[in-house]
Structure formats: structure tokens, C-alpha cells
Amino acid sequence: MIQVVKEYRVTLPAWIDDELADVPEVVPDREDRMRLVHRLADRNWREGDGGPFAAVVAEQDTGRIVSVGVNAVLTTGVSSAHAEVVALGLAQRTTGGWDLGGEGLPSHELVVNWRPCVQCYGAVLWSGVRGLVVAGEGPELEEITTFDEGPLGADWAEQFEARGIKVVNNVLRDEALAVFRDYREAVDSGDDVVVYNARGGAD
Amino acid sequence: MIQVVKEYRVTLPAWIDDELADVPEVVPDREDRMRLVHRLADRNWREGDGGPFAAVVAEQDTGRIVSVGVNAVLTTGVSSAHAEVVALGLAQRTTGGWDLGGEGLPSHELVVNWRPCVQCYGAVLWSGVRGLVVAGEGPELEEITTFDEGPLGADWAEQFEARGIKVVNNVLRDEALAVFRDYREAVDSGDDVVVYNARGGAD
Numbered sequence: 001m002i003q004v005v006k007e008y009r010v011t012l013p014a015w016i017d018d019e020l021a022d023v024p025e026v027v028p029d030r031e032d033r034m035r036l037v038h039r040l041a042d043r044n045w046r047e048g049d050g051g052p053f054a055a056v057v058a059e060q061d062t063g064r065i066v067s068v069g070v071n072a073v074l075t076t077g078v079s080s081a082h083a084e085v086v087a088l089g090l091a092q093r094t095t096g097g098w099d100l101g102g103e104g105l106p107s108h109e110l111v112v113n114w115r116p117c118v119q120c121y122g123a124v125l126w127s128g129v130r131g132l133v134v135a136g137e138g139p140e141l142e143e144i145t146t147f148d149e150g151p152l153g154a155d156w157a158e159q160f161e162a163r164g165i166k167v168v169n170n171v172l173r174d175e176a177l178a179v180f181r182d183y184r185e186a187v188d189s190g191d192d193v194v195v196y197n198a199r200g201g202a203d
Numbered sequence: 204m205i206q207v208v209k210e211y212r213v214t215l216p217a218w219i220d221d222e223l224a225d226v227p228e229v230v231p232d233r234e235d236r237m238r239l240v241h242r243l244a245d246r247n248w249r250e251g252d253g254g255p256f257a258a259v260v261a262e263q264d265t266g267r268i269v270s271v272g273v274n275a276v277l278t279t280g281v282s283s284a285h286a287e288v289v290a291l292g293l294a295q296r297t298t299g300g301w302d303l304g305g306e307g308l309p310s311h312e313l314v315v316n317w318r319p320c321v322q323c324y325g326a327v328l329w330s331g332v333r334g335l336v337v338a339g340e341g342p343e344l345e346e347i348t349t350f351d352e353g354p355l356g357a358d359w360a361e362q363f364e365a366r367g368i369k370v371v372n373n374v375l376r377d378e379a380l381a382v383f384r385d386y387r388e389a390v391d392s393g394d395d396v397v398v399y400n401a402r403g404g405a406d
Contacts, residue, residue, distance in 0.1 A: 001220070001223055001224050001226075002223050002226045002227065002228050002268055004215075004219075004223065004268070004269075004270055004271055004293065004297070005270060005293045005296045005297045006214060006215040006219065006293070007212055007213065007214040007215070007293075007296075008212070008213055008292045008293055008295075008296045009210055009211070009212045009213075010210065010211055010212075010213070011209060011210040012207075012209040012210070016207075016209065017204070020204055020205050020207065021204050023204075023205045024205065025205050065205055065207070066207075067207055067208060068207055073301045074301065076301075077295050077296065077299065077300045077301050078291075078292045078295050078296070078301060079291065079292075079295060079301040079302065079303075079326070079329045079330045079331065080283065080288050080291065080292060080326045080329070080330075081301075085283050088281075088282065088283065089211045089281045089282075089283060090207065090208045090209070090210075090211055092211075092280050092281050092282060093208045093210075093211045093280065093281070094207070094208045096280065097280045098276045098277065098279075098280050098281060098282040099282065100282075117325055117329075118321060118324060118325035118328065119322055119323075119324070119325025119326045119328070119329060120322075120325070121321060121322070121325070121353075122320055122321035122322025122323070122324070122325060122353050123282070123283045123322045125321065125322070125351075125353050126282045126283070126320075126322060127282045127283075128282065148328075148366075150324075150325050150328050150362070151356050151358070151359075151362050153354050153356065155354070156354075159353070159354050163351075
């Protein structure tokens with residue numbers, strides 16, 4: 001019989017414990033939730049675990065933290081393990097199922113440090129979250145980091161809203177760009193930073 | 204310290220062994236690879252493990268099977284575990300890293316039983332595959348199954364080609380639709396089939 005691998009795991013890096021040591025169970029202020037995201041994103045690339053991206057799933061009304069995610073492409077070896085996918089998967093594992101908008105659950109929001117790439121755009125759509133909070137949108141992310149985010153329609157936010165997902169934009173936008181700039185500076189200075197997703201065109 | 208879940212696993216269902224029992228390591232004919240996809244997709248919804256979707260990663264030139272995936276949303280409780288994401292993640296676990304187009308690797312193709320949803324569209328873009336083989340595209344999938352596939356630009360195939368991913372369309376298209384129709388019939392007849400992704404609009 002043909003032999004195939006039957007399982008893969010997506011795991012947070014060990015350093016996450018350091019970063020969560022002083023984080024309370026409930027972070028009521030939205031900007032504070034984004035500050036946590038920026039901190040994790042910054043630490044993530046410095047540790048060499050993936051791109052400068054992180055995400056948090058929180059209960060929308062209370063700010064209770066349900067899960068955290070970082071871009072784990074390099075540590076897991078799985079290209080879909082972007083911060084949003086990781087945080088959503090871990091939140092679903094926490095709440096007990098594939099639908100974070102399921103009956104009996106509080107409303108959830110995903111907090112992330114830029115408008116999602118096209119993959120994570122879809123991942124958010126199908127996750128059951130009721131809110132998406134982003135630090136910003138626009139060409140700066142691709143310009144600074146050189147990551148290809150893929151084609152996304154100009155009506156991306158309207159498409160979320162049409163499916164019952166409220167979008168909040170421009171939360172600590174400058175702080176997001178500062179993380180991206182530090183990352184880029186390290187890449188340019190020849191530090192051992194892997195730009196893992198830079199295939200912006202054909203060979 | 205805040206307690207969060209730190210890992211999730213994506214695992215193929217146990218019945219996959221049955222279906223792979225007679226599959227050779229190399230399936231040189233593209234239609235035969237799609238036949239395998241259709242068979243897995245059909246079995247998957249009948250087993251109640253997720254939607255009627257499956258995918259195979261193969262070496263492009265030889266047809267050697269690298270991994271198989273099925274929609275595992277219901278069994279894993281992870282909404283991103285679509286067939287494409289599962290097959291790509293398992294292929295990357297098999298080949299040793301996040302880039303199926305990495306140096307020293309043969310070219311890989313993903314074979315799947317319809318044009319990917321917007322999430323999996325991105326997942327394919329970032330996976331490193333050099334080819335995408337689909338049974339078909341068009342509104343039939345959404346019409347028959349009621350699944351929301353998300354907004355995807357009319358130039359979806361051109362966007363793949365611009366990134367070095369060759370698209371082959373219309374491989375056993377009618378057979379794909381037959382699987383979707385059987386699924387829909389079971390849903391309509393009141394069988395215990397969970398349409399897990401049907402939130403097509405706001406509450």
C-alpha cells in the first residue's frame with residue numbers, strides 16, 4: 001500500500017510563555033489587544049520563526065483572550081500556518097469546534113497586525129468570528145516587507161460585512177509599520193532572516 | 204499566567220487506509236489522479252467527516268503521489284482544514300519544508316475536485332506547487348452544494364500563472380458534479396449531513 005503522512009501539527013513556539021507571562025486573561029481595551037499582537041509579531045521574526053505577523057482571538061464584548069497565533073511557517077514547515085490561521089485553529093480547539101460563531105458561544109473577534117493576505121482572508125470568512133480588527137491596510141506592508149499578499153478585491157471589507165463580520169481598521173497603524181520596518185532593516189542588513197514567501201513571480 | 208491552547212493537529216480519517224489500499228505509489232495518468240480525488244471526496248462526506256472535497260499532491264512529471272487530503276473540518280474542528288490545506292500541509296511534512304518548489308525538489312502539482320475557495324486559493328499560491336489541476340470551475344459548485352466559496356477575481360487563473368503555477372482545468376468535470384449532486388441529495392433528503400460552511404450572509 002502507498003505510504004503517506006497522515007498528520008501534521010501546528011504548534012506555538014516555546015517563547016510564547018515569556019510573552020504571555022504578564023498578560024491577563026481579559027484585556028478589555030482594543031488597543032491593548034493590538035499592542036499584544038505587535039509584541040508577538042516583533043518577537044516572532046526576531047526568533048526566526050516566521051514573518052512579522054501575529055494574531056489574537058478574543059471575546060468581542062469582554063476582551064477575554066481565547067487564543068494567540070504567530071506566523072509559524074518556518075517552525076512548522078507548513079506554508080498555511082500564517083498567524084491568522086494559527087490563532088483561529090487554536091481558538092477553535094479551545095472552544096470545541098470549527099465554528100467560533102456557533103450557538104451558545106460569545107461573539108469572537110480576530111485582532112491582526114495588517115489586512116490579511118488572500119489565504120487568511122478566506123480563513124477569517126469561514127471561521128465564525130464576528131469581528132476583524134486590523135492595524136491597517138494598504139500597499140505599505142508589501143512595499144516594506146516584499147511579501148506577496150495576493151490579489152484581494154477593493155471591496156474586501158464589504159465582503160466581510162455582508163457575511164456578518166464587522167471590520168475595525170487603523171488600530172495602532174504606525175506601530176504595525178514600525179515592526180515591518182525593523183524586519184526589513186534586518187533583512188537588508190544581511191542578518192540571517194529568511195524571507196520565506198517572496199516568490200512574487202514566475203522563476 | 205494566561206492559559207492558552209498551544210497546538211492543534213490535522214489528521215486524515217482512519218478510513219483513508221481502505222481507499223489507499225489499491226493505489227500505487229505512482230499514478231502516471233492525470234485523469235486517474237483526479238479519479239482518486241473524486242473517490243476520496245465522495246467517501247469523505249458519506250463518512251460525515253466534512254464537505255465533498257479531496258485533493259492530492261503529486262510529482263508533476265512522474266505522477267508519484269506525495270500526499271492526499273480531504274476536507275477535515277468536522278473531524279478536526281478546525282475550519283481551515285479544507286482538502287487543499289490538508290494535502291499541502293501533509294506534502295510539506297513529507298518533503299521536509301514549507302516550500303514544495305524549493306531547491307532540489309521535483310515540481311509538484313495539486314489535484315483538486317473544483318476551483319479552490321478563496322482561502323485555498325491563497326494556500327495554493329504560497330505552497331510552492333508548480334501546477335494546479337481542477338475538475339472544473341463555475342457557479343455549479345455553489346449552486347449545487349450551497350457552500351459559499353468567497354469572492355475570487357475573474358483573473359484567478361492568470362494570477363496563478365503569473366506566479367509560475369500552471370493551471371489545468373476541466374479534468375473529469377462531470378464526475379465532480381456527480382459527487383456534489385449526490386451530496387446535495389443527501390442533505391435535502393434529511394440525512395444527517397452537516398452543511399458546515401453555509402453561513403452565506405449576516406444573521
